Amino acid sequence: MTYALLLLNLFWEFLKIGVFAVGGGMATLPFLYDLGEKTGWYTSAQVLDMLAVSESTPGPIGINMATYVGYTVGGFPGAVLATLGTILPGVILVLILAKFLARHHDNRYINAAFYGLRPASTALIAAAGVGVLGESLFNVSLWRETGNIADLFVWGPIILALVLAVLTNIKPTKNIHPVIYIAGSAVVGIVFKLGGA
Amino acid sequence: MKDYLQLFWAFIKVGALTFGGGYAMLPILQRDIVEKHGWVNDEEVMDYYAMAQCLPGIIMVNTSVFIGRHRKGTAGGIVAGLASALPSLVIITVIAMFLTAFAEYPIVQNAFAGIRACVVVLIVNAVVKLWKSAMVDWKSIVIIFLPVFALSAFTEASPILLVVAAAIAGIVITVLADSHKKGGEAA
Incomplete structure (x- = not known):
């Protein structure tokens, strides 16, 4: 595929994400998983790294993810096009519908659609979460190879995740900003060589 | 022209200071756009935010377009929307360049x-x-x-x-x- 075609394709894919990812930043995650699997542009482990960076920097997660994926796939032009693709449908719709929505945003049918969209969006993110869990805390391929159940668990990251799960849900540590947890986890990863590198 | 530059700069700040999007943008909108510039009032901000959630795309960008449009019409909406996305684009590109090199x-x-x-x-x-x-x-x-x-x-x-x-x-x-x-x- 030529570079121009790749960029065009990238823009088109993110335009679709801009239309269908309803419900805020995290909602783009399942779409990005799907896109990576479909195109082979990046791996699902890379999606996690991108998400970590997106959570630790200013700006909406949805835009940060789009920029990061765009850059990974097509350099700086890719970053610009993926970001534009993500925001363009919303920008155009706001400009066209601003007057209409001011009168009708409590519309019965819009509310009814969201009655279906919110649980669906949660389900999509949860499904992506299961995928993420499988890849970062478990080693399914090694387990299949050796048949030894102990090889399934990657203990270092599992213990870290359990500690974080507790800290992010009890007072007073639950109010600490995620960026601190991400930075702390990076330090733990380096000190205990969690990547095995 | 001055109005558009002011709009552009105000929403660059919104994009750069909002961590995580969504709700996180509201305090900055209230301080800068409502209190400092007086372009919209608190109630309008909440209405625009609610409507932005009903549309596809990024809630922060959609809200910015609503406010920019309110202030300076369609061109104002486009300026505000693009400005709110720009800090992310720059910051993430720099980080991605760095991390790709050291991966x-x-x-x-x-x-x-x-x-x-x-x-x-x-x-x-x-x-x-x-x-x-x-x-x-x-x-x-x-x-x-x-x-x-x-x-x-x-x-x-x-x-x-x-x-x-x-x-x-x-x-x-x-x-x-x-x-x-x-x-x-x-x-």
């Missing part, structure tokens, strides 16, 4: 192995939070959440298809519930 270093690999464990927890926490606001009754769990989850986790079903189906299902469930209610009253 093979052991220290970066170990750091990200730790970070991934943390991201898993953050995603689970986000799901729990969303669950509380999205699951209003048993129908939304049984008819929408469980099928979408199963199809997304265990099949190759496209998320686009699932989102469209869920919106239609939401409308059908509501309309059926309404007509049932009316039928009950008539009888």
Whole structure:
């Protein structure tokens, strides 16, 4: 595929994400998983790294993810096009519908659609979460190879995740900003060589 | 021209100072756009924010377009929307350049192995939070959440298809519930 075609394709894919990812930043995650699997542009482990960076920097997660994926796939032009693709449908719709929505945003049918969209969006993110869990805390391929159940668990990251799960849900540590947890986890990863590198 | 530059700069700040998007932008909007510039009032900000959530795309950008449009028409909307996205574009591109160059270093690999464990927890926490606001009754769990989850986790079903189906299902469930209610009253 030529570079121009790749960029065009990238823009088109993110335009679709801009239309269908309803419900805020995290909602783009399942779409990005799907896109990576479909195109082979990046791996699902890379999606996690991108998400970590997106959570630790200013700006909406949805835009940060789009920029990061765009850059990974097509350099700086890719970053610009993926970001534009993500925001363009919303920008155009706001400009066209601003007057209409001011009168009708409590519309019965819009509310009814969201009655279906919110649980669906949660389900999509949860499904992506299961995928993420499988890849970062478990080693399914090694387990299949050796048949030894102990090889399934990657203990270092599992213990870290359990500690974080507790800290992010009890007072007073639950109010600490995620960026601190991400930075702390990076330090733990380096000190205990969690990547095995 | 000066007005557009002012608008541009104000929303650059919104994009640069908002961590995580969504709700996080509101305090900055209230301080800068409402109190300092007086372009819109608190109530209008909340209305625009509510409407921005009903449209596809990024809530922060959509809200910015609403306010920019309110201030300077269509051109103002475009300026505000693009300005709010620009800081992310610049910051993430720089980080991505840096991390791509150093991805093979052991220290970066170990750091990200730790970070991934943390991201898993953050995603689970986000799901729990969303669950509380999205699951209003048993129908939304049984008819929408469980099928979408199963199809997304265990099949190759496209998320686009699932989102469209869920919106239609939401409308059908509501309309059926309404007509049932009316039928009950008539009888």
